[in-house]
Amino acid sequence: MFLLPIIITVTMLLVMFYVIYEVEKWRSTRRVLLALYVEGMMLTMNIGAYLYLINNNPFYFLITNSAYMIFGLYALLNVKEVKRRQVVFGVFTLIMVISEMAMGALIYTLQISIPANIDTSVGNLYFVSVMIIEMAFTLILSFRNLDKTLRNYLIGLLLLMPWFPQVFPSVNLPIWLSAIIMIGDTILIYDSLYTQRLRASQETFTAIELTSIFTLMMIGEFVFFLYNTLLVFDISMIIGMMWFVYRALAGPNPRKGNYARNPLLAFTIIFLTFIMEFFMGGVLDFVEGVFSPRVSGFLSSLTLPWQPFTNPINVLWDFIDIVGSVLGSIWFLIMMGIEMGFLAFKKMLEMRVKEVKVRMGLMILAYALYTIYIPMFSPLSDHLPYIPYMWSMGIGTLGGVSNSVLLGLIGTYVIYAVLSFLFGSRNLCAITCTAPLMYQGTFYDSLKVYNRTSKVGRKLMTSRRPDWVKVITLSVSIVVLIAAIISYLNSLGIISFTIFSTDITFLIYFVWFDVIWYLLFISIPFLGTFACVTTGYCYWGVFNQAVSSVGLFRLKVKxxxxxxxxxxxxxxxxxxVGITDMRGWFIKKGEFKSFKCVGIGECVNACPYDNIYFYDVRQWIKERFKH
Incomplete structure (x- = not known):
C-alpha cells in the first residue's frame, strides 16, 4: 500500500509531462489532440479507480473508462482543425486540475479507506507535490516565450503555491510564509504597473487576475480561522493553478488598459489589493493571538462592544467594529508598512532634492517607530497616554480625556503646534502620520493624476478651499471639541454619556482613522490623492495646517x-494635493503659502530649474544672523 500511491503519482507526472510538452510545443493539431486524449484517459482512470474503491464494484471503473475511450476517440478522429488555441489551453488546464484532484482523492481513500472531499483531495502531499512539479515544468517549457512581467508574476505565484496548511504539522509556518511571499508579489505587481504607467496599454488585466487569486487565498485563510474549514482556500489554490498553467501557455490577458487613464481600472486594482491586505492582516492577527479563533473568539477580540443584529444601527456598528479592528491592528499596520514602505523607498531614490529625500527617509522611519515599535513593542507602550507627543492623531488616539492624561494630550498639541509653526504641517502630514507613507509610494503617487482628471479632484484643485470643505473642517473640529468636553466630564463623573459603552472621543478616532480614512484612500481615482488633506475631514491635520498657515513655513523661489x-x-x-496656482504666487510675490500645502516637496523636486526651495525656521534664523 505504501508503494501504490507513489506509483500512481509518478505515472501521473510522466503522463502529464508528455501532455504539457505536446501542448506547449504544438507541433501539430493532431499531436495536441492525441495528448489531450491521453490526459483524459488519466482523468477517467483516476475517477474510475476512486469510484471502485468507495463502492467496491469494478463496474464503475469499467464503465467510466469504456465510455471515455469511445466518445473521446470519436472527438479525436472528427476534430480536424483548432481555430483558437486558447480554448484548447483552457480545456487542457481544466482536465489537468480535475485529474490531479481525482488522483488526490484516490490516494487519500487508498490510505484512509474513507471517501474524500475537496479538502482532503487537494490538501495532501501527493496533490501538492504533483501540482508544483507540473507548474514548474510548464513554466520551464514556456519561459522564453513569456514577457518579463508575466514571467515574474508566474514565478511569484509558483513560490506561493506549496504552502498548504494541511500539509504541515502547524498552520502558522505555511501561513507566515505565504503572507511574506504575497507581500513580495504585491510589491512586484505595483512596481510593474508603475513601470508601465506611461504606456498607452499595460498588462493591467493580468495583474487584476493575479490579485483576485491572492484575495481569494487570503479570504480562504481568514475563513479557516473562523470556521475551521479550508474549503475556500482550497478552491483558491485550484483556481491559482489553473490560472498559472493557462497563462504560461496562452500568455498575458490580451485586453489592455492603463490604470492612470481609467479610474475604474485604478479603483479595481486598489480595491482588490485592499481587500487582500485586509484579510491578510486579519489572518496574521489570528496567528499571533491578537484575535482569538472561531467566530465567538473573533467577536470577543474586536475593539468595540459587539451588538446583536436587531436593527440597522447595530449592523452598521458591528460592520465598523470589524473593519476598524482589523485595519487598526498591529499586524495589518506592519504588513502595510512593509508594502508601502518599499514603494516609498523606491520613490525616495527617484528624488533629486536632498531635503525631499531626507523628508521621505524620516517618513519611513517615523512609521516604523511612531506607528509600530513605540505603541506596540517598546517599554513605553503601557505609558503612552501620559507622555507628550504620543497622541499621534490628537484627541481620541489613546482613549478618553481625563485628568490623568491631560499632560500627555495637551503636551502633544503643544509640541505639534510648535513644530507646525516652525516647520509647517509637514511635521505631521508629510512625516509622522501614516497617510504620507501610503500615498507617497511609486504606484500610489502616480495616481495624483486623478487630482486633475476626477470630478471631485478638479473641484479641490488650486490653493483655495471650496466653501463645502470649510464647512466640513469647521464642523468636524467643533464635533471633536464637544466630544472632548463630554469625555472629560464623563471622567469627572459629572455626566455619563457613551455610545454603546464606548468613549465618544475614542469612537471618533476609531471611525475617522481606522475606517473613513481607508475609504478615502481606496477612492483615490474619484477623489484624488491626499483626500484627508483636501477635504478637510482630518481634524488632527486641520489643527496642524491652521498653525502652519500663521507660521514660518512657505515655499519660495530664487x-x-x-x-x-x-x-x-x-x-x-x-x-x-492638487495645488495648481503656486506659479502665479511665485511670480507675484516670490513665495507661496497655503493652508493646503503640507510640505510634501514634490514641487521642489520637480522644478527643472531648481528654483523652488523650502522656507522655515532654519532660513528665518539664517536671515537674522545675516543682519
Whole structure:
C-alpha cells in the first residue's frame, strides 16, 4: 500500500509531462489532440479507480473508462482543425486540475479507506507535490516565450503555491510564509504597473487576475480561522493553478488598459489589493493571538462592544467594529508598512532634492517607530497616554480625556503646534502620520493624476478651499471639541454619556482613522490623492495646517522671472494635493503659502530649474544672523 500511491503519482507526472510538452510545443493539431486524449484517459482512470474503491464494484471503473475511450476517440478522429488555441489551453488546464484532484482523492481513500472531499483531495502531499512539479515544468517549457512581467508574476505565484496548511504539522509556518511571499508579489505587481504607467496599454488585466487569486487565498485563510474549514482556500489554490498553467501557455490577458487613464481600472486594482491586505492582516492577527479563533473568539477580540443584529444601527456598528479592528491592528499596520514602505523607498531614490529625500527617509522611519515599535513593542507602550507627543492623531488616539492624561494630550498639541509653526504641517502630514507613507509610494503617487482628471479632484484643485470643505473642517473640529468636553466630564463623573459603552472621543478616532480614512484612500481615482488633506475631514491635520498657515513655513523661489518664462509648470503637475496656482504666487510675490500645502516637496523636486526651495525656521534664523 505504501508503494501504490507513489506509483500512481509518478505515472501521473510522466503522463502529464508528455501532455504539457505536446501542448506547449504544438507541433501539430493532431499531436495536441492525441495528448489531450491521453490526459483524459488519466482523468477517467483516476475517477474510475476512486469510484471502485468507495463502492467496491469494478463496474464503475469499467464503465467510466469504456465510455471515455469511445466518445473521446470519436472527438479525436472528427476534430480536424483548432481555430483558437486558447480554448484548447483552457480545456487542457481544466482536465489537468480535475485529474490531479481525482488522483488526490484516490490516494487519500487508498490510505484512509474513507471517501474524500475537496479538502482532503487537494490538501495532501501527493496533490501538492504533483501540482508544483507540473507548474514548474510548464513554466520551464514556456519561459522564453513569456514577457518579463508575466514571467515574474508566474514565478511569484509558483513560490506561493506549496504552502498548504494541511500539509504541515502547524498552520502558522505555511501561513507566515505565504503572507511574506504575497507581500513580495504585491510589491512586484505595483512596481510593474508603475513601470508601465506611461504606456498607452499595460498588462493591467493580468495583474487584476493575479490579485483576485491572492484575495481569494487570503479570504480562504481568514475563513479557516473562523470556521475551521479550508474549503475556500482550497478552491483558491485550484483556481491559482489553473490560472498559472493557462497563462504560461496562452500568455498575458490580451485586453489592455492603463490604470492612470481609467479610474475604474485604478479603483479595481486598489480595491482588490485592499481587500487582500485586509484579510491578510486579519489572518496574521489570528496567528499571533491578537484575535482569538472561531467566530465567538473573533467577536470577543474586536475593539468595540459587539451588538446583536436587531436593527440597522447595530449592523452598521458591528460592520465598523470589524473593519476598524482589523485595519487598526498591529499586524495589518506592519504588513502595510512593509508594502508601502518599499514603494516609498523606491520613490525616495527617484528624488533629486536632498531635503525631499531626507523628508521621505524620516517618513519611513517615523512609521516604523511612531506607528509600530513605540505603541506596540517598546517599554513605553503601557505609558503612552501620559507622555507628550504620543497622541499621534490628537484627541481620541489613546482613549478618553481625563485628568490623568491631560499632560500627555495637551503636551502633544503643544509640541505639534510648535513644530507646525516652525516647520509647517509637514511635521505631521508629510512625516509622522501614516497617510504620507501610503500615498507617497511609486504606484500610489502616480495616481495624483486623478487630482486633475476626477470630478471631485478638479473641484479641490488650486490653493483655495471650496466653501463645502470649510464647512466640513469647521464642523468636524467643533464635533471633536464637544466630544472632548463630554469625555472629560464623563471622567469627572459629572455626566455619563457613551455610545454603546464606548468613549465618544475614542469612537471618533476609531471611525475617522481606522475606517473613513481607508475609504478615502481606496477612492483615490474619484477623489484624488491626499483626500484627508483636501477635504478637510482630518481634524488632527486641520489643527496642524491652521498653525502652519500663521507660521514660518512657505515655499519660495530664487528668481520669479524663471517662473514667468517656465513653459512646463512641472511644480503644479507634481503637487500631490492638487495645488495648481503656486506659479502665479511665485511670480507675484516670490513665495507661496497655503493652508493646503503640507510640505510634501514634490514641487521642489520637480522644478527643472531648481528654483523652488523650502522656507522655515532654519532660513528665518539664517536671515537674522545675516543682519
Amino acid at each position: 528668481d520669479p522671472m524663471i517662473c514667468v518664462n517656465c513653459k512646463t509648470v512641472d511644480c503644479a503637475f507634481a503637487c500631490p
